[in-house]
Amino acid sequence: MNIPVKPVSTVELSKADFVSKQTVRWCPGCGDYSILANVQKVMPELNIPRENIVFVSGIGCSSRFPYYMNTYGLHTIHGRAPAFATGLKVARPDLSVWIVTGDGDGLSIGGNQLLHMLRRNLDVNVLLFNNRIYGLTKGQYSPTSEQGKVTKSTPFGSPDMPLNPMLFALSAGATFIARTFDVDAKGMQEIFKEAAKHKGTSFVEIYQNCNIFNDGTFSAIYERSVREDRILRLKHGKPFIFGKEQNKGIRLNGLKPEVVDLRDGVNENELLVHDQYSRDRILANLLSGFDYPDFPVPMGIFRQVENSTYEEKIEEQIKSQIEKKGVGNLEKLLRGNHAWTN
Amino acid sequence: MSSVEAPLRAKSVSSQVNIPKTELEKASIRFAGDSGDGMQLTGTRFSATSVMAGNDVITFPDYPAEIRAPAGTLAGVSSFDLSISSNEIYTTADFLSVLVVMNPAALKMNLQDLEKGGILIINSDSFEENDLRKAEYSENPLESGELNDYRVVQIPITKLTLRAVEETGLSHRDGVRCKNFFSLGVVQWLFVRSLDQTRDWIEDKFKNKPEIAKANVLALQAGYNYAITTELFQARYNVPPAVLPSGEYRQITGNQAFSLGCVAASLRSGLSLLYSSYPITPASDILHELAQYKNFGVKTIQAEDEIAAMSSSIGSAFGGVLAVTGTSGPGLDLKSEAIGYAVMAELPVVVLNVQRGGPSTGLPTKAEQTDLLAAMYGRHGEAPVPVLAPATPGDCFYMVLEAFRLALKYMTPVIVLSDGGLANASEPWIIPDVDQLPDLTSNIHTDPENFSPSNRNPETLGRNWAIPGTPGLEHRLGGLEKDIVTGEINYEPENHEKMVLLRDEKIRRIVKDLPPLELIGPEKNELLVVTWGSVFGPAFSVINELQTEGYPVSMLHLRHLNPFQEKLGEVLRNFKKVLVPEMNLGQLSRLLRAEYLVDAISFSKLQGRPFLISEIRNRVLEFFD
Numbered sequence A: 001m002n003i004p005v006k007p008v009s010t011v012e013l014s015k016a017d018f019v020s021k022q023t024v025r026w027c028p029g030c031g032d033y034s035i036l037a038n039v040q041k042v043m044p045e046l047n048i049p050r051e052n053i054v055f056v057s058g059i060g061c062s063s064r065f066p067y068y069m070n071t072y073g074l075h076t077i078h079g080r081a082p083a084f085a086t087g088l089k090v091a092r093p094d095l096s097v098w099i100v101t102g103d104g105d106g107l108s109i110g111g112n113q114l115l116h117m118l119r120r121n122l123d124v125n126v127l128l129f130n131n132r133i134y135g136l137t138k139g140q141y142s143p144t145s146e147q148g149k150v151t152k153s154t155p156f157g158s159p160d161m162p163l164n165p166m167l168f169a170l171s172a173g174a175t176f177i178a179r180t181f182d183v184d185a186k187g188m189q190e191i192f193k194e195a196a197k198h199k200g201t202s203f204v205e206i207y208q209n210c211n212i213f214n215d216g217t218f219s220a221i222y223e224r225s226v227r228e229d230r231i232l233r234l235k236h237g238k239p240f241i242f243g244k245e246q247n248k249g250i251r252l253n254g255l256k257p258e259v260v261d262l263r264d265g266v267n268e269n270e271l272l273v274h275d276q277y278s279r280d281r282i283l284a285n286l287l288s289g290f291d292y293p294d295f296p297v298p299m300g301i302f303r304q305v306e307n308s309t310y311e312e313k314i315e316e317q318i319k320s321q322i323e324k325k326g327v328g329n330l331e332k333l334l335r336g337n338h339a340w341t342n
Numbered sequence B: 001m002s003s004v005e006a007p008l009r010a011k012s013v014s015s016q017v018n019i020p021k022t023e024l025e026k027a028s029i030r031f032a033g034d035s036g037d038g039m040q041l042t043g044t045r046f047s048a049t050s051v052m053a054g055n056d057v058i059t060f061p062d063y064p065a066e067i068r069a070p071a072g073t074l075a076g077v078s079s080f081d082l083s084i085s086s087n088e089i090y091t092t093a094d095f096l097s098v099l100v101v102m103n104p105a106a107l108k109m110n111l112q113d114l115e116k117g118g119i120l121i122i123n124s125d126s127f128e129e130n131d132l133r134k135a136e137y138s139e140n141p142l143e144s145g146e147l148n149d150y151r152v153v154q155i156p157i158t159k160l161t162l163r164a165v166e167e168t169g170l171s172h173r174d175g176v177r178c179k180n181f182f183s184l185g186v187v188q189w190l191f192v193r194s195l196d197q198t199r200d201w202i203e204d205k206f207k208n209k210p211e212i213a214k215a216n217v218l219a220l221q222a223g224y225n226y227a228i229t230t231e232l233f234q235a236r237y238n239v240p241p242a243v244l245p246s247g248e249y250r251q252i253t254g255n256q257a258f259s260l261g262c263v264a265a266s267l268r269s270g271l272s273l274l275y276s277s278y279p280i281t282p283a284s285d286i287l288h289e290l291a292q293y294k295n296f297g298v299k300t301i302q303a304e305d306e307i308a309a310m311s312s313s314i315g316s317a318f319g320g321v322l323a324v325t326g327t328s329g330p331g332l333d334l335k336s337e338a339i340g341y342a343v344m345a346e347l348p349v350v351v352l353n354v355q356r357g358g359p360s361t362g363l364p365t366k367a368e369q370t371d372l373l374a375a376m377y378g379r380h381g382e383a384p385v386p387v388l389a390p391a392t393p394g395d396c397f398y399m400v401l402e403a404f405r406l407a408l409k410y411m412t413p414v415i416v417l418s419d420g421g422l423a424n425a426s427e428p429w430i431i432p433d434v435d436q437l438p439d440l441t442s443n444i445h446t447d448p449e450n451f452s453p454s455n456r457n458p459e460t461l462g463r464n465w466a467i468p469g470t471p472g473l474e475h476r477l478g479g480l481e482k483d484i485v486t487g488e489i490n491y492e493p494e495n496h497e498k499m500v501l502l503r504d505e506k507i508r509r510i511v512k513d514l515p516p517l518e519l520i521g522p523e524k525n526e527l528l529v530v531t532w533g534s535v536f537g538p539a540f541s542v543i544n545e546l547q548t549e550g551y552p553v554s555m556l557h558l559r560h561l562n563p564f565q566e567k568l569g570e571v572l573r574n575f576k577k578v579l580v581p582e583m584n585l586g587q588l589s590r591l592l593r594a595e596y597l598v599d600a601i602s603f604s605k606l607q608g609r610p611f612l613i614s615e616i617r618n619r620v621l622e623f624f625d
């Protein structure tokens, strides 16, 4: 009844083993290159046989990703990668499934699919490349573009409020939420590894520069000269401290977070301390709201909690029904309960 | 006036005279009442009893789209038809011999289908002024004389039921709910049926609620006794057992047959089954049914929407399981983009489409055959898909197996077109021998030597199915055009044209793999009636009759709609005239005209109900005036 058991490759793999023959066709200078390189770098370290890895994507610049990975891959239709992945993972819980999507693919046309996959806690990893623009259709504003964004489709500024991907994932009940950015090789690798390890949906937002249609959209945040003052690097159990001189912190004033200067006599133990394993969503919710220029932008793992996964529940039901009723007998099933002979 | 005002108090049993039994070849009965009156249950029980008595039985439930429209209104009427016969039957009868109505609304909605002189059983307790107003009667039909053409039997069913169940101490509300079993008791007596089977069924069904079981049995018995003692009827009717081909039978609906077919396909292919769908009338029962078969390894997903249902099915097919989804009406539109993707990625997925009245939300609970052209052409680009259509409820089982056979062999999505009639209608079905079912073992490719996802079987053009978990076969599939040799992305104009032709040719080659056409009647004749889907039932009944009467008419029923079977053009051209009765505006006739340049004449019906035998008969007879 099941998938035939096949030999599993045991050879040690290197980054090169994950590079496909397909020529990479992103614009030179695109942030996607570095994300691809870092995913390929991390893959051999996961100790997963290459044949058990599947990259699934939708439509958009980022969604070309599977073609460049020498693993199994499905480049699907716009917005629906989470649904394709749901079928695949339920059919084959043994596979390591990675979804690559973008702000348009995942949060506009595919908002519903992403929402429900997160809610179900399917055990897959989502890499959402957020460049706050539609690249493949040549530069219209996206659901994460700031209000007032002037693009070809909004010559007088976009009227929409942007969507916060982290709050979206959190509200859907995501069990693993993290953010990283395309020029931070070390940060990306760490998070990709943690995402792969997490049981349940791992949702990773990656700030990605589209140098053609939205160049520098994140520069104010992660430009090397200002980065340490504008980014809050999350570490479990450590207080919220940031700044080149590590002299700024965040504490709660009533229900409101505020940035404080540690040189002003504020004591470190007044600061908020990161707890990524907290089951409630309060801290993750607070972090998701931090944005430039009022707050430093958090990078790292916001939330990581254990929960049962969708496919595991389905497997459990099958197991328990077989225990209860025995393996189904087709003849009996076809006969039903009220057969008669003529 | 022929109405019998039955007394409340039953006469003593000893006063019972010998009521004559009339032998009938066939009879048709309809139970009609409010959605909450339990008419579907009553009808199902009566058909089960008739089946056990050896009749051929065809059932046809008709229920409103609203779950509980206000009680007593016309919108809330629900009914259940069954035809029983001592010969083989293929469709429910045009007119009813017996109509049971539980309220004025049911009377108003159904009276036109009762034959003149037919028996009309009425629950007279529900003809108060208020009931009449809700049914939009200005005058009480029990008094107006408008029922004079029928044999009216008024019974105070509600009061008698309450009296019968009194001893159980049930609340008034629960007591009233037993009245459907009272009416069933009356009809069981009328058709000389034993109550044993129904009693057993009630006791089993309500085994956790013994007081409800007891009350229902009491109501059933009370109805039966009431009919005995009151001489309500001048005759009882006996429909003798039918001479059906010998074998083991069960009753089956189209949706059940689909579900069983899916499980059978899983076992015959050695692949686990994954059914992903979004709830939609009238296809939801397939999901309900399959969700119960976890011990067969069946996995079901209730997807978040129709698009996700289709997409997750394709994802699961990539993973190497038997992928199937079900839908209806607007759901097919929503699935069309993803079906096109499955054409492009060449992955095996079966789409069960239970057609209903459209466009848009249309008539959710009624039958139509209006999705044929959508199944054929409803996708952008050249996206050919095999299309199949079962003829009867039981045939749904075999068409699912056939759909999987084609999907796996040719690596393609396949659409199966059922309809709201087949989905819920039931018929006796010969239980198939499991070993005789087609072998669906498919070759999942495992050899890395010279592997390309574009390698094909040179005969079928079916692409190699290589699934994740197989070392050395890592490959990418997508919706972008592929190179005909390597399977990598290729946008070159010549390559695209080659790929379009190849995908087309692959579906055309299925023709060679189909059984030959089977004509009902002579190969050359004056008139050929061509049908597909559920029109088989009424058309076959008509053609049988007309052929016996000597009319030069033949019939051809198509279960393969894309591609058509071999020699169809030649067959059509052997007839002077070709008539295509369809529950649409001529979709098959258009295909036949376009494909074979024959003058296929369309005969349409779009009332959300099957053709009547007389409608097809009269249309056919016009050719012989």
Ligand code: SF4
Residues within 6 Å of the ligand: A025, A026, A027, A029, A030, A031, A032, A061, A131, A135, A136, A209, A210, A211, A212, A213
């Ligand atoms: S358009 Fe933008 S996102 Fe797309 S490949 Fe070019 S730079 Fe990258």
